[in-house]
Amino acid sequence: MLLSFENVFLRYDPGRAVLTDINLAIMSGLFYFLTGPSGAGKSSLLRLIYQIEKPSEGRITLFDRDTSQLKHKEFPALRRRLGIVFQDFRLIPHLTALENAALPLRLAGANEEQVRQHVTELLAWVGLEKRIHAMPSELSGGEQQRVAIARSIVNKPRILLADEPTGNVDEESAKKLMHLFLELNKMGTTVIFATHQQSLVEKYAKPVLRLLNGRMVSSYAVEAA
Amino acid sequence: MSLPSNLFSTAFREQRLGVMLSFLIGIMVYLGCLAMAAQAVLARTSVAWGHDLQNRLTIELPVQHNESAEKSAERADKALALLSQRMEIAEADLVAESETSRLLGDWIEDPALLRSLALPRLIDVEIAADQKLTADDFRRILKPVADAVQVHRHEQGMDQILGFLKGLGYLAGLMLVLTGVAIIAIIGVICRAAMAVQRDTIELMHYMGATDSVVALQFQTYVRRLAVPSAGIGFLLAVVTVGFLALMLGSLGGLSLVSPVSWVTVGGVMALVPFMASLLAIVTARLSVQRLLRRLI
Numbered sequence: 001m002l003l004s005f006e007n008v009f010l011r012y013d014p015g016r017a018v019l020t021d022i023n024l025a026i027m028s029g030l031f032y033f034l035t036g037p038s039g040a041g042k043s044s045l046l047r048l049i050y051q052i053e054k055p056s057e058g059r060i061t062l063f064d065r066d067t068s069q070l071k072h073k074e075f076p077a078l079r080r081r082l083g084i085v086f087q088d089f090r091l092i093p094h095l096t097a098l099e100n101a102a103l104p105l106r107l108a109g110a111n112e113e114q115v116r117q118h119v120t121e122l123l124a125w126v127g128l129e130k131r132i133h134a135m136p137s138e139l140s141g142g143e144q145q146r147v148a149i150a151r152s153i154v155n156k157p158r159i160l161l162a163d164e165p166t167g168n169v170d171e172e173s174a175k176k177l178m179h180l181f182l183e184l185n186k187m188g189t190t191v192i193f194a195t196h197q198q199s200l201v202e203k204y205a206k207p208v209l210r211l212l213n214g215r216m217v218s219s220y221a222v223e224a225a
Numbered sequence: 226m227s228l229p230s231n232l233f234s235t236a237f238r239e240q241r242l243g244v245m246l247s248f249l250i251g252i253m254v255y256l257g258c259l260a261m262a263a264q265a266v267l268a269r270t271s272v273a274w275g276h277d278l279q280n281r282l283t284i285e286l287p288v289q290h291n292e293s294a295e296k297s298a299e300r301a302d303k304a305l306a307l308l309s310q311r312m313e314i315a316e317a318d319l320v321a322e323s324e325t326s327r328l329l330g331d332w333i334e335d336p337a338l339l340r341s342l343a344l345p346r347l348i349d350v351e352i353a354a355d356q357k358l359t360a361d362d363f364r365r366i367l368k369p370v371a372d373a374v375q376v377h378r379h380e381q382g383m384d385q386i387l388g389f390l391k392g393l394g395y396l397a398g399l400m401l402v403l404t405g406v407a408i409i410a411i412i413g414v415i416c417r418a419a420m421a422v423q424r425d426t427i428e429l430m431h432y433m434g435a436t437d438s439v440v441a442l443q444f445q446t447y448v449r450r451l452a453v454p455s456a457g458i459g460f461l462l463a464v465v466t467v468g469f470l471a472l473m474l475g476s477l478g479g480l481s482l483v484s485p486v487s488w489v490t491v492g493g494v495m496a497l498v499p500f501m502a503s504l505l506a507i508v509t510a511r512l513s514v515q516r517l518l519r520r521l522i
Contacts, residue, residue: 077434094235
């Protein structure tokens with residue numbers, strides 16, 4: 001088991017829980033949809049996974065480590081084993097596609113030759129071989145998200161977290177992005193794909209984690225439509 | 226690891242925090258250099274003056290009743306010979322009668338009256354370093370030639386001026402310390418503002434597994450790149466200012482007041498200011514960013 005939540009609560013105010021009594025187990029190599037309406041707590045749950053938030057109660061186990069026992073200095077190494085894709089891409093506007101995608105690799109200490117070769121290959125894999133020196137402002141929404149995907153997997157993470165990655169792109173781009181996520185999953189990466197688009201969930205036969213008002217209301221596999 | 230050098234350029238370039246930082250560091254270094262120069266000059270001058278005054282005195286040989294000018298001069302020469310024999314005395318010089326008359330000229334305007342007065346003979350004495358002679362010691366030494374010598378120590382009455390000089394020196398030192406405190410405050414505030422502007426980038430770097438020290442190193446590098454040149458400019462402007470002041474003082478004849486000071490030494494201690502200011506700015510940037518990052522996430 002890669003990740004588990006046991007009776008996890010998240011409260012920003014003492015009286016108001018954003019997440020209530022969450023229990024889940026994420027198995028290695030699977031593709032999960034994390035669904036629910038806006039404000040259900042999907043992003044908060046993802047923030048708990050990548051350790052930007054700490055649970056108010058309960059226990060989170062990630063890569064066989066109880067995260068409450070981790071020291072501040074241990075978080076960076078843990079986060080390098082996670083990849084994250086955001087709805088708003090979060091590319092650094094004054095860096096090229098290549099520089100943006102290379103950031104995690106540079107943080108991990110790779111040398112310039114490794115960075116250039118690996119990131120160029122990766123950008124080619126996401127279909128951006130001719131746009132590697134383009135600035136984010138010169139790329140379409142779909143292309144920007146592909147750069148963000150390349151950035152999220154450049155360190156070969158074991159879990160890829162995607163927070164509404166298709167929310168800001170057109171339907172055609174969304175289809176291409178979805179294809180990339182499925183390909184990554186086939187290559188062995190565990191994917192947690194947060195979305196409120198029920199049509200996506202229904203289209204693919206993948207396990208679904210459904211949140212409603214901060215509670216996990218279902219955790220089961222659905223059949224392909 | 227070589228992260229892009231413009232990672233946080235939004236805050237430092239586009240939001241003009243870099244310009245503000247450069248400008249303020251330049252001003253602080255300029256003021257700090259002036260304070261350092263003043264401190265060096267005043268400290269050295271007060272020590273030199275204090276040393277001079279402590280070891281210098283004037284002995285007055287009063288004219289005896291009905292004593293001729295020749296007799297008085299002969300007695301003064303004997304007194305001078307007695308003093309010059311002593312190991313404790315580094316130097317003893319007879320003050321010329323014309324010099325004594327010139328000194329009194331400010332009070333006695335009539336030359337005829339001045340010539341008619343039986344002026345005492347004065348001997349300027351410098352006691353050797355690490356030696357002490359009291360007024361009674363001088364009276365005993367000169368007993369064979371004069372009964373009632375008077376000893377005037379130069380330090381008497383100059384204590385307040387020396388104290389004032391020392392006070393100015395301490396004030397300059399305090400200004401230097403305050404400059405350092407101001408640099409710490411400026412860097413702290415600018416780093417905080419830059420981090421607020423770049424919060425998304427900082428968060429993103431954390432998501433990607435950046436350690437606090439990697440993020441802090443980026444800020445530290447920006448601050449170094451901005452602080453070092455502006456500190457250099459502040460220093461050069463201060464050197465020009467001090468040089469100009471020295472020229473002015475020289476043209477007014479006041480340079481001899483601070484003559485014991487080597488201007489190379491003053492320049493040398495002034496050069497410490499941009500070095501220390503840059504170091505302070507870099508260290509403050511690193512520590513303040515790391516402290517804020519611990520609170521952020």
